[in-house]
Amino acid sequence: MTGRRVRVWRCITGSVAALLLGGCVADARRVVVIDGSSSLYPLTEAVSDAFVRENPGARIVVRVSGSGGGLRRLCEDEADIAGASRPMTAAEMARCRASGRRVLAVPVARDGVAMVINPANEAVACLTLAELDRIWRPDTSVATWRDLRPALPAETLRLFGPGTDSGTFRFFTRVVVGRPGASRTDYYMTEDDHLIARGVAGDRWSLGYFGSANQAAHPDRLRMLAVDTGFGCVLPTPAAIRDGRYSPLARDLYVYVRSVLLADEDVFSFVEHFVSASELLAEETGYAPLPAAEYARSRALLSEARREALGQAAGDRDRPHAVAVEARRVPGRDPS
Amino acid sequence: MTRHKRRRDPVGAACRVAALAVLSGFLVFTAYLGFAASRGVGIDFLRGASSVAVDGTGMGPALAGTLWLLLLTAVLALPIGIGTAIYLEEYAPRTRVTAVIESVAANLAGVPSVIYGIVGLALFVRALGMGPTILAGGCTLAVLALPGVIVTSRTAIRRVPEGLRLAAYGLGATRWQVVRNQILPAAGSGIVAGCCAAFTRTAGAAAPLLVLGTATYMSFAPQTPAHPLTSLPTQIFTWATRSQEEFAALAAGAAIMLLLLLLIMNLISALVVRRLSGAAR
Structure with a gap:
């Protein structure tokens, strides 16, 4: 093998290694992953699109695997936010809590x-x-x-x-x-x-x-x-x-978000944007918007949950939980 | 061959017809894709992210995802695959274990790709905790490509004349010197051609990636292997199954891009093969 060829090979392998390494380090902005309901998908897509236009560089990924699949992945850390066309069942909630994860339900529209x-x-x-x-x-x-x-x-x-x-x-x-x-x-x-x-x-x-x-x-x-x-x-x-x-x-359609993630700027602003944008985009994407008071309540709930999540992130663990997710009554119980 | 003989050759005529049919079929297919894509595909299509509105949507993330997957597959599958082939042909004694490895590799080459997706989901996504990322997709595709790389590399190595080996050993070369200076240069063109065939198979694979979980909507092009999985074949699938007619044009446009990519890969491999086989002689 000639010296020139060795140099070429070193150059190729070196740049591949640098690319892989550099790629892993340079990952600055959080990728927000939404999974779940196909009924909510048209709204999710419209909301994400508007969000990316307003926040260039935001990294949003949407997958569709049904409400059940989305909620399961939410509790397995494979998604940050789950879209659901039904409230979480008691069994799902128990499984999620058993693994130490708390989730927040935010109603966004009706269909x-x-x-x-x-x-x-x-x-x-x-x-x-x-x-x-x-x-x-x-x-x-x-x-x-x-x-x-x-x-x-x-x-x-x-x-x-x-x-x-x-x-x-x-x-x-x-x-x-x-x-x-x-x-x-x-x-x-x-x-x-x-x-x-x-x-x-x-x-x-x-x-x-x-x-x-x-x-x-x-x-x-x-x-x-x-x-x-x-x-x-x-x-x-x-x-x-x-x-x-x-x-x-x-029925009401919800997005579920893991409470701790609200401490993250990108996740919080996306969920908050989801609530505000739903109020505007619901009608034109074929849904019925919720009453305005409902959106206002969701926004208040979200900022409260964010304060709590930030407090927890800062090590303030003695503070009582301000938002008990389970206490939030969601209409249309699912008896299973 | 004389004219007279050719006229009396029905098998040859049938073969010519078959070749022409394949060629024209391919041309018609490409033209159809081009026509379908021409309605609704612009420059932005190359860069733009997938989105709601048909206009402004693009395959930027999917294209970047496929390039990443190809790179990862190459980095993972080539050293392991070619290494295994060299080991089996040049180093390994003929024992029962190597016989088993050989037959496993040969049989895996024929396993449907969706099976690899299920393995990848259980192993890379779940057990190793990678999640549905580019990295998990790359690992899965590498496993998918591996049997093909091993089998074709072995065939190429086996075709190196035994005399070349014996002559080198006779001059006192070590085993590694024989492999590096004689076997690899002589078998190089065959290995490259075989690996390219295995690669094009993985570049077009949608089924295993769909099993891992791909993005329906993605606002950015993946920049690291830790980013969520997306690729051209799965994006084509997503667009082709959407019920609005307009997305069919996008699917066709992405299909042409995929064909172009494979064509470029094949061209590069053909150039490398030509150079290597020239160097060997």
């Missing part, structure tokens, strides 16, 4: 569970909660649209819906079937709402459900069904979600 069909299916415009129960219950006998209503065509009903890690799935089964997690299983299940949308858009006699904000992305390829929840047939529009007419199928 509804939207029933969607193919635009070519003009035979049906509204379903009742009882009909939804008959379709989705585990011991269902509904295989065609005619099984549902004698007036409808005898076409096979092809179903698309979220998978078991989804908060939407647990919420829907609790409200419609009566038990969280109880559902027929012979349908196309996915945590990816885009696949549900594609499935329904490609099949004339299909029916699917997901968070109503996802429908805003393709108004002409899917048709929302009205649901008769006792107030007559109501579509899950932001107005109907806000004033409660869509109520049994409308």
